[in-house]
Amino acid sequence: MSTPEAASDPPPFSGRLSGHGGAHAVEVARHHGIDTMFTLSGGHVFPLYDGAVNPDPAMRLLDVRHEQTAVFAAEGIGKLTGRAGLAVVTAGPGVTNAVSGVATARFSGSPLLLLGGRAPDSRWGQGLLQELDQPPLLDSVAKRAWTVHATDGIGAAMDEAARTANGAHRGPVFLDVPMDRLYDQAEAELPGSAERADRSPDPGRVAEAARLLGQAERPVLVYGSDVWLDGAARAALEAAEELDVPVVTNGQGRGVLPGRHPLLANRARGAALGRADLVVVVGTPLDFRLGHGMFGGKDGAPLAKVVHVADSAEQITDHMTPAAAVWGDLSAALRGIAGAAAPTTAARIWRREISESAAATAASDTDVLASGDTPVHPARIYGELNRILDDDAVVVGDGGDFVSYAGKYVEPEHPGQWLDPGPFGCLGTAMGYSIAARLARPSSQVVTLMGDGAAGFSLMDVDTLVRHRLPVVMVCGNNGIWGLEKAPMQMLYGYDVAADLSPQTRYDEVVRALGGGGELVTDPEGIAPALRRAFDSGVPYMVNIATDPGNVYPRTTMGV
Template sequence: MSTPPFSGRITGHGGTHAVTVARHHGVDTMFTLSGGHVFPLYDAAVRPEPVMRLLDVRHEQTAVFGAEGIGKLTRRAGLAAVTAGPGVTNAVSGVATAHFNGSPMVLLGGRAPDSRWGQGLLQELDQPPLLDPVTKKAWTVHDPAAIAGATDEAFALANGAHRGPVFLDVPMDHIYDQADTDLPGSAPAPDRTPDPGAVAAIARLIGEAERPLLVYGSDVWLDGAEDTALAVAEELGIPVITNGQGRGVLPAGHPLLATRARGAAFGGADLVVVVGTPLDFRLGHGLFGGRDGAPLAKTVHIADSPDQLAGHLTLAGAASGDLAAILRALGDAAKPAASVERWRASLAEAAAAAIAADADALASDADPIHPARIYGELNRVLDDDAVVIGDGGDFVSYAGKYIEPARPGNWLDPGPFGCLGTGMGYSIAARLARPSSQVVTLLGDGAAGFSLMDVDTLVRHKLPVVMVCGNNGIWGLEKAPMQMLYGYDVITELTPQTRYDEVVRSLGGGGELVTRPEEIGPALRRAFDSGVPYLVNIATDPENVYPRKTMGV
């Protein structure tokens, strides 16, 4: 969560100013890849005594995903520092992912020195314009005495609703310079009190609806509203669908959880109240209802800040501000109709039928291996506090269907930007943020190619993580749609049964190849018992792809 502005005097080089302020904002780890433009940050982290862990990775993108993962898991901005030029450009996809996820993080970038700018210096590039579209703010500090204040502003922006990434770079000559700075530390907290009239109008809509539905997204977790969200859903008795880090707000098996009846819920609802997630492609862009010729549902959008409210469709109601306050007010004011009980029962019946229909797939003895069998085995060994990370396409889509977290905030996926390669950075962050929990990273074989070298980082820093690779030897998200469109496919093949487990072993971890369904459970147990980064490489059936009604959904 956000902290008050830094106050006090700081003396030293620019790195000392930045690190001192970052520590004030709760940062204890700096994700980085070594570069001379940011050496003063490292110096400040370790001298005269260590005040911040340096977590060095093999690719700058992993550093950013690590910082974003910390933001997702702790709800406090993580920190990444990268060198100038390609260090910054390598980080852009990670920053864009954090932007679309609304994840709080700060990226500090090196920059060629001001004193010789324009002379063709090594890695001379004006970087903020590259980051401006995918950050809350991106700018350069040209005065060593201003570094502390700018860093303080960066963390305040990142941690404030709506959360997101912030980029700040400092020219090399200024971050090495000495300076004295006094910061007053006074700044009023933003008023996030919701409009009572807007909340009352939504409460009336809930009372008028026969088939209302709640949707809880990542910002319910990030805004600290998860306990209130659960309590209000139970008080109102309204079915709930969760996505992103909202998964687990209603734990697996909760009678109001309608995620397994998603089609029936969205198609049959007459009112959908979406809380803490955008009305994007994952939610049909906010168009619900219409099943069997019925009218479209009324859509209500509730967001943590006004700029997050959907503007591409006419909303029946909208409110913004502190999500816990909005939900609490709805719980107090809304009086659902008696018909909600029948609606709730119908969705519970549909969810039970879907779960029953999946039983055969989850226990499948098919050879080659059905991907669902992996999740049938994994669900038997996952603890309630396990952190589950998805990095992939088809294989992770199965995870979204078959794994239901027991607690909120414990599910991490790339989010709506769909950037592969998040897995290792999120894994590092999860092991640091949740040292006593299981950490399980689900990799498609395509995604594995983006970041598997950073298993070296897990090994060097002694961060045990269980990795499960669904290895079907194809780009599954592309192969089937291309065949559907053209009747053939090209460049969608990977080498079957590539030994990603041997890659992990060569980097100092453990791993094994699994080719038969009965081998999956024992292999997973060996992975959890190993105490090292361990990859279970499972050869799955390339003909069994995740069923989608539309491309990209």
């Protein structure tokens, strides 16, 4: 499997294309490393299917039950490999059903290529089935969205779309092609010439970041998703160890430092970010998850200085002025900063304090991770799961409070093993990400964690897992409420509405009806045996666990 550490951008497609428009598109997609087409069948895009199945070897076609799953699966491939996945949807509602997935990819910086069908040019304006000008709908959430009106231009457009999606800052690209242009025959010659952008970070900016780091007494590094997606995970680990600085991770930055690494400060996040005098944020925006960059201030300390390091200039925060900003290739930036900075003695003392704080917090979690409460405390689930997970397991999170607990208690051992909806917060990613994880990591455990609210968005696509023989373990934290809404509404108004679900709904029986396996667990002592049965089953399997609706995840302004 190709990962961001090993992947290199292929050159622009060069060569002759022939046949119908669908064949042109598929041949270029193959050139960019795409081997699977995620789709829900529609007549507007039949030539793309023909282009996929006729060459030898054929491109894999994986059909789903809702377009959002196809898009989330393609986005999941992008998150796991650092290279754009491909989703193909039919015109009109196929495209509109895909919009939330595109928005999720844009907010997460995930490379994604979405190809949509479109009503034919030859009859446009006559009230055709699903006649809709679609790119304007995608403009605000895609890096680029446009229509190709010539069959001999489809290959060049696909080449540009793939390179745009995979280029920093990564993200989704939408392309639609009128039905008649996809079916038409054409010849095209692509020259394959394009200049590669110079992504070397500015030496002066690197030096300024290093100077600030060398002066800090309480520095903290924050690693986000782009550290993984930009292929900088190894450089990030080496920089942290060379600098001997506490590290907080979020998104796909999780796992850059293994779960038991002494510099990992996730279990002391509040103390680290609240008392820091300098925070170097790498590969993630200064959004609500990071208090919008307002670090420090705890126990009377002044606000911390911020150094923002991003993969491209457009990602540098503009709602505040950081003390230093660096953009470009993240591996080069991190190596440059670490090579030039000389941490103070006070900074090393600070690192030991944070390490001791993280260890003390982890030790204090022992009781809650072994809780015998009934209904089940969500933490007990993760106490049992952590004993079963392999070091290379992929963990998918789709939910609110239940997945927040996962973020607190589950630490990946390697980068590229954690998938969640990201800062857009769109529920319903579970099945698409599960499909992607099983394809991208065929020999690894895949466990999908979902709240019972999130389960309602995509559970029908268990049928897709079953049909395509993709075994995944699903764990549902079933507390019968919308946990993120019920408690806040009670706090604000003293009552709540539209926040209850049916208690102990048998989502496991839904999975069984669709051809998988499953069971309901109400006793905390039954969790571990049920998880073992799930992993041993070899089929999509739901462990549906009745959890305590009164247990509300404790939130802070720094998020999870």
